[in-house]
Amino acid sequence: MNKVNIAVLGATGAVGREMLKVLQERRFPINQLKALASARSSGMELPFGDGTITVEEATENSFEGMDIVLGAASNALAKQLAPAIVKAGAVFVDNSSAFRMVDDVPLIVPEINPEDVQKHKGIISNPNCSTIITLTAVAALNRLSPIQTMVASTYQAVSGAGANGLRELEQQVLDYAAGKKPEVNVFPWQIAFNLIPQIGDDSGNGYTSEEMKMQNEGRKIMHLPELNVTCTCVRVPVLRSHSISVTLRTQRKISVAEAREAIAAAPGCRLVDDLAGKVYPMPLDTSDQDTVFVGRIRDDLTDEKGLTLWCCGDQIRKGAATNAIQIAELLLKR
Amino acid sequence: MNKVNIAVLGATGAVGREMLKVLQERRFPINQLKALASARSSGMELPFGDGTITVEEATENSFEGMDIVLGAASNALAKQLAPAIVKAGAVFVDNSSAFRMVDDVPLIVPEINPEDVQKHKGIISNPNCSTIITLTAVAALNRLSPIQTMVASTYQAVSGAGANGLRELEQQVLDYAAGKKPEVNVFPWQIAFNLIPQIGDDSGNGYTSEEMKMQNEGRKIMHLPELNVTCTCVRVPVLRSHSISVTLRTQRKISVAEAREAIAAAPGCRLVDDLAGKVYPMPLDTSDQDTVFVGRIRDDLTDEKGLTLWCCGDQIRKGAATNAIQIAELLLKR
Numbered sequence: 278m279n280k281v282n283i284a285v286l287g288a289t290g291a292v293g294r295e296m297l298k299v300l301q302e303r304r305f306p307i308n309q310l311k312a313l314a315s316a317r318s319s320g321m322e323l324p325f326g327d328g329t330i331t332v333e334e335a336t337e338n339s340f341e342g343m344d345i346v347l348g349a350a351s352n353a354l355a356k357q358l359a360p361a362i363v364k365a366g367a368v369f370v371d372n373s374s375a376f377r378m379v380d381d382v383p384l385i386v387p388e389i390n391p392e393d394v395q396k397h398k399g400i401i402s403n404p405n406c407s408t409i410i411t412l413t414a415v416a417a418l419n420r421l422s423p424i425q426t427m428v429a430s431t432y433q434a435v436s437g438a439g440a441n442g443l444r445e446l447e448q449q450v451l452d453y454a455a456g457k458k459p460e461v462n463v464f465p466w467q468i469a470f471n472l473i474p475q476i477g478d479d480s481g482n483g484y485t486s487e488e489m490k491m492q493n494e495g496r497k498i499m500h501l502p503e504l505n506v507t508c509t510c511v512r513v514p515v516l517r518s519h520s521i522s523v524t525l526r527t528q529r530k531i532s533v534a535e536a537r538e539a540i541a542a543a544p545g546c547r548l549v550d551d552l553a554g555k556v557y558p559m560p561l562d563t564s565d566q567d568t569v570f571v572g573r574i575r576d577d578l579t580d581e582k583g584l585t586l587w588c589c590g591d592q593i594r595k596g597a598a599t600n601a602i603q604i605a606e607l608l609l610k611r
Numbered sequence: 612m613n614k615v616n617i618a619v620l621g622a623t624g625a626v627g628r629e630m631l632k633v634l635q636e637r638r639f640p641i642n643q644l645k646a647l648a649s650a651r652s653s654g655m656e657l658p659f660g661d662g663t664i665t666v667e668e669a670t671e672n673s674f675e676g677m678d679i680v681l682g683a684a685s686n687a688l689a690k691q692l693a694p695a696i697v698k699a700g701a702v703f704v705d706n707s708s709a710f711r712m713v714d715d716v717p718l719i720v721p722e723i724n725p726e727d728v729q730k731h732k733g734i735i736s737n738p739n740c741s742t743i744i745t746l747t748a749v750a751a752l753n754r755l756s757p758i759q760t761m762v763a764s765t766y767q768a769v770s771g772a773g774a775n776g777l778r779e780l781e782q783q784v785l786d787y788a789a790g791k792k793p794e795v796n797v798f799p800w801q802i803a804f805n806l807i808p809q810i811g812d813d814s815g816n817g818y819t820s821e822e823m824k825m826q827n828e829g830r831k832i833m834h835l836p837e838l839n840v841t842c843t844c845v846r847v848p849v850l851r852s853h854s855i856s857v858t859l860r861t862q863r864k865i866s867v868a869e870a871r872e873a874i875a876a877a878p879g880c881r882l883v884d885d886l887a888g889k890v891y892p893m894p895l896d897t898s899d900q901d902t903v904f905v906g907r908i909r910d911d912l913t914d915e916k917g918l919t920l921w922c923c924g925d926q927i928r929k930g931a932a933t934n935a936i937q938i939a940e941l942l943l944k945r
Contacts, residue, residue, distance in 0.1 A: 426913035430764035430856035432806055432845065454788030470850050471895045472766055474907055474921045479886045483867065483909025492912065505913045509856040509921060511766065514848050516804050522764035522843040522856075526913075533817065552813045561805045573808055575817025578826065579760035579839045579860075587808045587843060 280308035282343045286335055287350030288312035288323055291440040292372055295598035296347050301326045313339050340365035345605050348372050363399035370401050370604045372597050377402040384497045387603040388545040389416045394607045401604055405490040406596030407431050411521045412498055413569040414588035417543035418536055419499055422527040429491055429508045429523045436517035436592045438463050446514055468514050476510040518560035519592045524577050524585040533574055536584055540571045550574055558589035566591055567599045614642035616677045620669055621684030622646035622657055625774040629932035630681050635660045647673050674699035679939050682706050697733035704735050704938045706931050711736040718831045721937040722879040723750045728941045735938055739824040740930030741765050745855045746832055747903040748922035751877035752870055753833055756861040763825055763842045763857045770851035770926045772797050780848055807846040852894035853926045858911050858919040867908055870918055874905045884908055892923035900925055901933045
């Protein structure tokens, strides 16, 4: 396999740092590696393998000779630099939401729609984290019979707001332990010992932008243009694994036994489903891993063609960094 | 109004202590008050008003002359002592689940089915905490058009496991802050920075006993024998307010505007619903209060006759102690 020149854009953030870690872990065939970030991080040393890599300022001139650019930056920076990346002949695998719903930009979960990678014109989007985790869990069911509707309630970790989100929960807990009033900076309200039922902004129909991603990105990834999803996104005081309670209806009824078997065999999934034995997916068990854990599978009592389940996955890894690098691996295979 | 003789059974627990507090706050017309608990708590002083009350051992002889016994004890103790309470001529308002589904035991949320109190034969049950909070939130919709189905995902505070549950989360957080490994005693797994998607035991159909309460108690309280509920109960690292994400279908479509108006006018509810203004129910805002906060009301995208919403309420108060004392107040009115 030829080694490639790869850049991580936004390398100093929680997802960017994890991308460096995952590239190393998966022994991605790297010729040249660049860690790019804003000017103020230039010169910073980031861990890479047994050593470090020096951060360079990301500019429009950063991408000459690159084969792949992994994006872990803001929507604004992704939009600003995408033309330079494409012009340099690199493929931009972008974790921002900037291009996800653009027609000729593939939106990929490698376990679900790897073939869509071939349609790219220089940009491939990495889906929303909760969407990746939920769809990885339910894709096996969709292969048995198309999913028609999903009602999803999320329990989203603070890592979804990046390294600052992680620090905020940790600091609020330390403040609580010290008897101090917790400071609120990153989230709109205190998150320690609290729940915030808003992630993203009002999208105009009473749903937040984050909530609408589950339907809109789900339609594109699973090739289900008619899929309807009612999603409620809630920030919870958990560090880095997202959990989702999903009730879904398929075209034909899938039995619990059939669902368990399909999910146990599905790529990227692990079935952990023994209620009597107190075995089910939990954030602490799934953190720092790439696998989506699925359990609590049972019949939906409100719909004869429904099933309900609970899934968890690491938001920074499968929800972001690992999924992006899996996409890059698909590019290598071409 | 005549003053009554009232006993609190299980007075030393989180709910029992709150009952004493709520009796005082609501100026319940008390002639004689007894605080009853197990032998090992006998002689203990509990706060009551500006002073204290001495705990007595609960025995079958404790109830002579009592008018009302508020139960905040285990199912086993409720079953053991109920015959003595009834024989003594007192009404047993029981917070345990022991009698909730018994035919001639009314199951009451005073804002919903106060008239059912009249059917009692000595025992009245206080419903499950999540059920009380959810039904208080949606009762106004059910009055507009009968609820046919609900899909509910709960975010339940540790207070649902009593004073020991509260202590366990607090201790685990202090341990974390001190760099120590958290000890697990009350919950099956660590709850700090985690989620546990199991409350209660396996009820045989893949649902837990706690999850089935929402359907079974909901049917009885709302007089909706056909109501179907798919519920997922999840313990979250929050101290004392339960939150519930509910998607429901009514017989006729209720518009969002109509739902908001009805909920704003509903007894026991407060509408807090302005997503753009970051206003929605949150555990920290609803703790230590009797009101159920309701917000995030919007159309269900999966069902033309559906609505989805988010509600929060204090588990120890409206979910247990306050609801029981509201039932006792209904008895006074007779």
